[in-house]
Amino acid sequence: MATVDYTNGSAVIPFGGLNKVYTVENTIDFSKKNAAASTVVEALNVAAGTHVLNVWVTVDTPQGAASTATVGDAGTPAGFDAATDLNAAAGTTTYGVGTYMNAVPAVAIQDAYVAAGGHYYATADTIDLTLSAAAVDTAVITVKALCVQVI
Numbered sequence: 001m002a003t004v005d006y007t008n009g010s011a012v013i014p015f016g017g018l019n020k021v022y023t024v025e026n027t028i029d030f031s032k033k034n035a036a037a038s039t040v041v042e043a044l045n046v047a048a049g050t051h052v053l054n055v056w057v058t059v060d061t062p063q064g065a066a067s068t069a070t071v072g073d074a075g076t077p078a079g080f081d082a083a084t085d086l087n088a089a090a091g092t093t094t095y096g097v098g099t100y101m102n103a104v105p106a107v108a109i110q111d112a113y114v115a116a117g118g119h120y121y122a123t124a125d126t127i128d129l130t131l132s133a134a135a136v137d138t139a140v141i142t143v144k145a146l147c148v149q150v151i
Helices: none
Strands: 003-005 020-029 040-046 050-061 068-072 081-085 093-095 119-121 125-131 140-149
Touching: 020 040, 040 050, 040 140, 050 068, 050 081, 050 125, 081 093, 125 140
Parallel strands: 003 040
Antiparallel strands: 020 140, 040 125, 050 093, 050 119, 050 140, 068 081, 068 125
């Protein structure tokens, strides 16, 4: 499984100061830079000291054939979203949802980082999409993360 950088640059915080809530986003055009099956796509850079609350993926142009991805990072590839459909209708947005263990009946956590209130990155990292067993060569997607700079 290859890891490919699609971030288009370094992590940028739009304004200085701690405890500021902001979004970062990146549009990835797979028709310009294809990705093989099972590729780990580095979609967003995350600066050290950032708490990422959730990640959204919007399909701008569908893949045209069955193609899915998980959204997370190297440690937990499906931490933010376990099932993103890259062939969904244009304009479709997916994001992580949390299922809590104290539900009746008890259910396993669906998207672990979201159920936990997000994920803190002590060191710089990336938000990744891990592609399914299908190459992606047509889809255009926008990946957006809601962040808080805490350190």
